[in-house]
Amino acid sequence: MAQHTTGMPQDRSATTAASRAAAPEKGATTTAPSDAGYLDVRGLKVHFPTDDGVVKAVDGVSFRIDRGQTIGIVGESGSGKSVTSQAILGLHRRTRAQTSGQIWLDGEDLMTVSDERMRELRGNKMAMIFQDPLSAMHPYYTVGAQIIEGIRVHHPDQSKAQAKTRAIELLGLVGIPSPARRVDQYPHEFSGGMRQRAMIAMALSNDPSLLIADEPTTALDVTVQAQILDLMRKLQAEFGSAIIMITHDLGVVAEMADEILVMYGGKAVEHGPVEEVFYRPQHPYGWGLLTSMPRLDRARTERLNPVPGNPPSLINIPPGCAFHPRCAYQGEAPPQACSTIVPDLIECGPDHLVRCHIPTARRAEIFESDIKPRL
Amino acid sequence: MFFYILRRLISVVVMLLIISMTTFLLFFAAPEDPARLTCGKNCTPAVIEGNRKALGYDKPLAVQYAKFLQGIFVDRKYPDDPALQAASPEIVTTCQAPCLGYSVMAHKSVTEIVKDTLPVSASIALAAFVLWMIVGVSGGIIAALNRGKWLDRVIVGLALIGFSLPTFFIGLLLLTFVAIKMKLVEIPRFVPLTEDPLAWAQSLTLPAITLAMVFAASYVRLTRAYMLETMSEDYIRTARAKGVKESVVIRKHGLRAALTPIVTAAGMDLGGLLGGAVITEQVFGFRGLGYTAVRAIDTTDLPVIVGIVIVASTFVVIANLVVDILYGVIDPRVRLT
Numbered sequence: 144m145a146q147h148t149t150g151m152p153q154d155r156s157a158t159t160a161a162s163r164a165a166a167p168e169k170g171a172t173t174t175a176p177s178d179a180g181y182l183d184v185r186g187l188k189v190h191f192p193t194d195d196g197v198v199k200a201v202d203g204v205s206f207r208i209d210r211g212q213t214i215g216i217v218g219e220s221g222s223g224k225s226v227t228s229q230a231i232l233g234l235h236r237r238t239r240a241q242t243s244g245q246i247w248l249d250g251e252d253l254m255t256v257s258d259e260r261m262r263e264l265r266g267n268k269m270a271m272i273f274q275d276p277l278s279a280m281h282p283y284y285t286v287g288a289q290i291i292e293g294i295r296v297h298h299p300d301q302s303k304a305q306a307k308t309r310a311i312e313l314l315g316l317v318g319i320p321s322p323a324r325r326v327d328q329y330p331h332e333f334s335g336g337m338r339q340r341a342m343i344a345m346a347l348s349n350d351p352s353l354l355i356a357d358e359p360t361t362a363l364d365v366t367v368q369a370q371i372l373d374l375m376r377k378l379q380a381e382f383g384s385a386i387i388m389i390t391h392d393l394g395v396v397a398e399m400a401d402e403i404l405v406m407y408g409g410k411a412v413e414h415g416p417v418e419e420v421f422y423r424p425q426h427p428y429g430w431g432l433l434t435s436m437p438r439l440d441r442a443r444t445e446r447l448n449p450v451p452g453n454p455p456s457l458i459n460i461p462p463g464c465a466f467h468p469r470c471a472y473q474g475e476a477p478p479q480a481c482s483t484i485v486p487d488l489i490e491c492g493p494d495h496l497v498r499c500h501i502p503t504a505r506r507a508e509i510f511e512s513d514i515k516p517r518l
Numbered sequence: 519m520f521f522y523i524l525r526r527l528i529s530v531v532v533m534l535l536i537i538s539m540t541t542f543l544l545f546f547a548a549p550e551d552p553a554r555l556t557c558g559k560n561c562t563p564a565v566i567e568g569n570r571k572a573l574g575y576d577k578p579l580a581v582q583y584a585k586f587l588q589g590i591f592v593d594r595k596y597p598d599d600p601a602l603q604a605a606s607p608e609i610v611t612t613c614q615a616p617c618l619g620y621s622v623m624a625h626k627s628v629t630e631i632v633k634d635t636l637p638v639s640a641s642i643a644l645a646a647f648v649l650w651m652i653v654g655v656s657g658g659i660i661a662a663l664n665r666g667k668w669l670d671r672v673i674v675g676l677a678l679i680g681f682s683l684p685t686f687f688i689g690l691l692l693l694t695f696v697a698i699k700m701k702l703v704e705i706p707r708f709v710p711l712t713e714d715p716l717a718w719a720q721s722l723t724l725p726a727i728t729l730a731m732v733f734a735a736s737y738v739r740l741t742r743a744y745m746l747e748t749m750s751e752d753y754i755r756t757a758r759a760k761g762v763k764e765s766v767v768i769r770k771h772g773l774r775a776a777l778t779p780i781v782t783a784a785g786m787d788l789g790g791l792l793g794g795a796v797i798t799e800q801v802f803g804f805r806g807l808g809y810t811a812v813r814a815i816d817t818t819d820l821p822v823i824v825g826i827v828i829v830a831s832t833f834v835v836i837a838n839l840v841v842d843i844l845y846g847v848i849d850p851r852v853r854l855t
Contacts, residue, residue, distance in 0.1 A: 234758055234759060262762075265758065265759055265760065266760035266761035266762075267761055270759065271759045273752060273759075275752065278751065278752040278753065279752040279756045280753055281757070282753070282775070282849070282850070283775060283848070292760065292762065293760040293762075296760060296762050296763075331850075331851050345760070
């Protein structure tokens with residue numbers, strides 16, 4: 144199924160050819176598996192060969208979501224969450240990357256479609272909201288011009304005036320006051336929250352059925368953050384989009400997501416419904432994340448419990464479980480297992496998957512005795 | 519925008535005043551007595567004193583500077599002294615405004631000398647400018663878009679060679695091989711544009727290539743660097759995420775932003791070159807501002823040196839102004855400030 148593309152492609156067209164070659168049947172139309180979700184990512188790998196070695200940014204990630212659902216992808220910087228989302232849109236550095244796996248969107252495998260088809264889908268059926276709206280918007284063009292461009296790329300039959308009316312409508316929809324005036328302003332004339340709203344308006348301009356939000360609230364004030372999340376929820380209810388919410392903010396995920404995927408070192412370490420992963424986390428990394436959150440109801444003198452150590456280098460991922468050098472519960476697993484064998488993603492609860500060597504029963508015990516009281 | 523330009527214009531005037539004052543002062547700080555320089559070896563003190571009076575060198579410095587400034591707006595007459603003018607009306611020369619002084623050695627007003635030589639320098643500078651912008655900017659863009667591939671390496675390598683070769687060497691090489699040995703073109707001799715446009719263009723080929731070479735090389739590197747920087751910006755990714763065609767992403771989103779610093783550099787370089795390309799003019803024997811300035815320095819023809827320095831610096835200052843205004847046109851963030 145998932146094959147590695149070998150060798151470094153010479154140029155863009157060669158990449159497409161290479162990724163096509165990786166598909167099961169070359170040139171033939173592949174049909175989606177009957178059980179595929181609206182978006183179904185299967186065994187996605189994105190490796191970047193460099194002079195120092197292969198950077199395994201994403202190393203076999205699978206998940207699916209249906210329309211109207213939200214999945215939260217959580218992880219530290221460098222865990223591969225952003226590359227995953229960019230690979231879905233085909234925005235990762237395609238010429239340099241070796242990609243494999245399948246990405247089914249509404250019955251099409253995005254890994255095998257042409258560059259031109261990808262371009263048609265981007266901004267149309269699937270859109271992205273970026274983290275820092277100031278740098279993500281072109282400083283030389285008005286906000287309106289940038290929205291209009293996105294509309295007219297996919298609807299060339301629309302006149303500029305029509306597209307502008309639509310842009311004003313969109314700005315109004317995301318709650319920007321006096322949108323008819325704002326449409327002709329430049330991004331630097333907007334405040335941070337307004338810019339993020341404009342960014343969302345831009346992403347929504349062609350009614351995408353898949354919306355990927357890469358840390359959409361990280362650059363914003365807490366109050367504005369809540370407004371933006373509220374807005375996204377409202378828009379999702381209205382348009383029935385599937386949303387991938389990429390964040391390192393567990394609060395955002397708890398509020399927005401139906402499902403959580405925790406990534407570590409390019410792999411999913413825990414995956415399940417939000418109630419499960421959030422209230423009954425089973426992976427020591429998830430424990431670390433949850434117990435490291437500052438709490439208002441705790442004494443200020445109580446120290447925070449950060450996860451010790453640093454995220455792994457994606458070139459030299461530790462052997463065995465990528466998390467083992469930072470894991471406080473290694474002793475609970477079979478001897479030597481953590482540092483030598485890569486654990487499988489196993490079921491540990493209803494729809495709840497975890498990648499850990501500690502036996503499920505023992506893990507549940509540790510959670511009840513050690514972790515739960517601290518949550 | 520209007521007040522922005524007005525403010526800039528005022529600062530240009532102030533800047534030019536300071537430059538003229540400094541140049542004028544340097545002129546008199548020179549170890550030579552300006553009056554002594556006006557006649558040859560067999561000079562009698564009487565002639566020197568006569569010339570000193572005729573050229574106004576006997577007056578206090580402030581008066582001389584005031585007269586010089588006045589001359590830029592109203593015609594001046596030489597000899598400067600009314601008594602001398604009355605004594606021998608046949609030798610009175612009018613120096614038309616803007617008058618930059620009078621060179622006794624050339625028996626001409628400096629303005630006339632500038633008028634004769636400026637077209638030569640401007641022609642070379644403009645022809646070279648067009649060449650290097652086309653070659654340099656497109657080369658840089660192509661290199662950036664093919665980063666790391668053989669095309670990029672070839673272009674960057676050529677740029678490095680072009681950048682390392684001194685202008686006089688390229689000029690002599692072209693002159694010897696292209697013009698003399700292979701006889702592909704005639705040995706360049708400047709023909710004014712007004713006289714014969716075709717011959718003008720032909721005469722400029724070799725000097726323009728020579729001058730453009732070094733600039734093209736540095737613009738390849740400049741453009742490539744800015745283009746690479748811009749193409750990795752977040753807003754380029756946004757444009758791609760919108761589904762914009764790659765060619766449009768490069769042109770509309772990438773190039774537009776990358777051009778800003780290139781426009782700045784180009785304006786300044788052109789402004790500098792309008793004041794004369796010394797080496798190129800020297801190699802091809804084109805009597806432009808640069809060539810004339812070097813000759814004037816050799817012969818210590820002070821009025822000519824002062825005149826050319828002021829003309830050349832005016833070009834630089836104006837180029838600076840034009841670049842600033844263009845910046846406001848290109849980048850909307852600059853307009854308000």
